[in-house]
Amino acid sequence: MANLASTLNEEQLQILKDAALDFALSHGLVVRPPPPAHTNHTDSYDAATLQGGVINAPVALFPTPFPVKAFNNAVKIQPLYNQLVHDISQDDAFLKEIMESLSTVDDFVKRLYDLYLEVKKEGIAQSASLGVHRSDYIIHLNSGQDFSEAEIKQVELNTISVSFGSLSSLTGDLHRYLQATTGYFSDKIDSSALPSSDSIESIASGLASAHKHYGSKTAKVMMVVQPGERNAFDQRWIEYNLLKKHRVVLIRKTLAEIADHGRLDPKTKALYIGDQEVSVAYYRSAYATTDYPTEKEWEGRRLAERSLAIKCPTVAYQLVGTKKVQQVLAAPGQLERFVKDPETVAQLRASFTGLYPLDSSPEGLAAYEAALMNSDELVMKPQREGGGNNIYGKDIQESLRTLTAEQRNAYILMDIIRPPITKNVLLRKGQLQRADVVSELGVYGIYLHDGYKVIRNDNGGHLLRTKGVESNEGGVAAGFAVIDSVLLV
Ligand code: ADP
Ligand code: MG
Ligand code: MG
Missing domain, CATH: 3.30.1490.50 (Glutathione synthase lid domain)
Structure with a gap:
């Protein structure tokens, strides 16, 4: 396998770096800088950073080699996972067994499951649900196996607040730009080896489908955001594409704002924030305990969940995304409960570790x-x-x-899962760092079900995150990893 990153000299790296930084800043491949030490996220930090300070999103300078067979397989099985999430979300008994046992030892899961039960009991106002999922994989090589034969193994399946859809597309654009203008990566790469990811558009398109299904021209899509979000630009691209391509306006609200300004129409349970009707509640928050510092945030979540707005995701989808569900599915006979076709079972099971x-x-x-x-x-x-x-x-x-x-x-x-190690150069806060790295592929899925039938079940592009081998965890937002793109080999 060609080792792209180690063949270039410092001068060539500098040229790539300058080009990459300008590309990132001019294309919105950016994040807000981390808050200065001892700053409260929600007050002075916001005021200061909203005045325009941004830094380049952490990216790899080179696309990372990824086996084409494994990549195509991950893309191929995504609609199967989308369908599986929905089917599990409809199985009360299955969820009950798992969530009741978790509820005694995990207060957060208990709150979510209680909300699920409460909304069921009250009567579900909105039968449609929107899924914007991301299934994450690390490749596994058996000893003696060739790199091209590596297989994907699922790390986890995310059903709430999947991020980097937009910055992933832009990082692919960055790599194609650097390759075209410098030719530094390799003279042998043709453009099909650097596949673009349409995730910058697919998430907006999923929201647009749900909005259309909701059926009100005046309603708006609501993105439920965290206060002081550093990754706001990844989110803004969804808003801009939703407006540009679909003529739908997106508003940003925190859980606390929903609690403070939200209400349900007494008859229809339509969700209003002030006098603004909400068609789709799209969560880019609400997945961590820290998203609920007080009862007020739970009140906001509860109001949205009970409402007529289409949830992305429903609390049921969120529960399906727990690691416990992933583990139970891997046990003998469990996946078969939801997937009848043996061929499909085999395809999904092959991705389990x-x-x-x-x-x-x-x-x-x-x-x-x-x-x-x-x-x-x-x-x-x-x-x-x-x-x-x-x-x-x-x-x-x-x-x-x-x-x-x-x-x-x-x-x-x-x-x-221990993937093969490659070399790359990471670009963080304008600084280059050579590193031995490993990567994690994410495949986005877009799924809309109206309560009776599937309206959409699609692929939504992909993401590659790359991190130094010495770090256990792979979060970009958490500061461990960078956004990368695949070089199919
Ligand atoms: P989270 O929901 O917090 O993202 P993950 O299951 O994705 O939880 O774990 C976080 C990170 O930990 C992953 O991105 C990956 O880097 C690492 N990780 C998790 N599971 C495995 C695994 N089975 N093998 C190797 N690394 C893993
Ligand atoms: Mg993860
Ligand atoms: Mg996760």
Whole structure:
């Protein structure tokens, strides 16, 4: 495999860097800088940064080689995952069994599941649901296998607030621009090896489909945002494309603002923020415990969930995205509950790596005992999103010793996936850094169901995130990873 990053000299790297920085700043491939130390996110930091300070989004300078077969497979199975999420979300009994056992040990899951039950009991006002998902994969090579034969293994399936759709498309554009203008990557790359990702448009298009289904010309799409969001430009591109391509206006509201200014029409349960009717509630927040600092934020979530607005996602879809559901699906016979076609089962199962419960079942106890002996090839995960929550290596054993048997239920264990290591140069805050890196592919899925039938089930483009080998976690927002694009080989 050609090692693109290590063949260039410092002068060539400097040329690439200057071109990349200008491209990033002029195309909105940017983020707000991290807040200065000791600043409260929601007050002085916002005031200062809203005046225009941005930095380049952290990106890889070179596209990263990715096996074409594995890439095509990930794209191919995305509609299967979209459908699976929906089918699971409709299975009360399945969710009940999992969520009741989690609820005793995980307050956050309990709140979400209680909300799910409350809305069911009250009667669901809106039968349609919109999914904007992202299934994340790391490639796995068996020993002696050629790179081109590597297989995708699913890290997780995200059903709420998937990010970087826009910055991913722009990073692909950046790499194609650098290749065309400098030819530095390789003289052998033809453009089909650098596939573009349409995620900058597909998410807007999904929102537009849901808005159209809602059926009011005057209503607006509402993006539910975090106060002090640094990744606001990734979100803004969705707003701009929604307006430009679909003539639909998007408003940004925090959970607290929904609580303060929201109300439901007593008859139809249409959601109004002030006098503005909301067609689609699209969450770019509401996935982490920190998104609910007070009861007010829960009140905002509850109001939207009970409403006639189409939710992206519903709380049911959010629950389907938990790691526990992923683990249960991997157990024998479980996936078959939802997928009848054996061929489809095989395709999905081939993307699973080893997943183990930590409950009181024989499998759970065996996994616990095995991890106490050796946890080097495992990762232990709680039911949390957004990066930085997992436990690795020896720390797993320490955690397992301190948790009670009941508390262990809140976690799952998973085999570590160890991808091939490549070299790249990372561009963060205007600075270059050579690094040995590994990558994680994300494939976006767009899915709209009206409660009776599927209206859309599509691919929504892709994302490649790349991080230094020494870091366990891969979050871009968390500062570990950079946005990259695939060089198909
Ligand atoms: P989150 O919902 O917080 O993003 P993930 O399951 O994606 O949780 O884990 C966060 C990161 O941890 C991933 O992006 C990846 O870098 C690393 N990771 C998680 N599971 C595995 C695994 N099985 N093998 C290797 N790395 C993993
Ligand atoms: Mg996640
Ligand atoms: Mg993740």
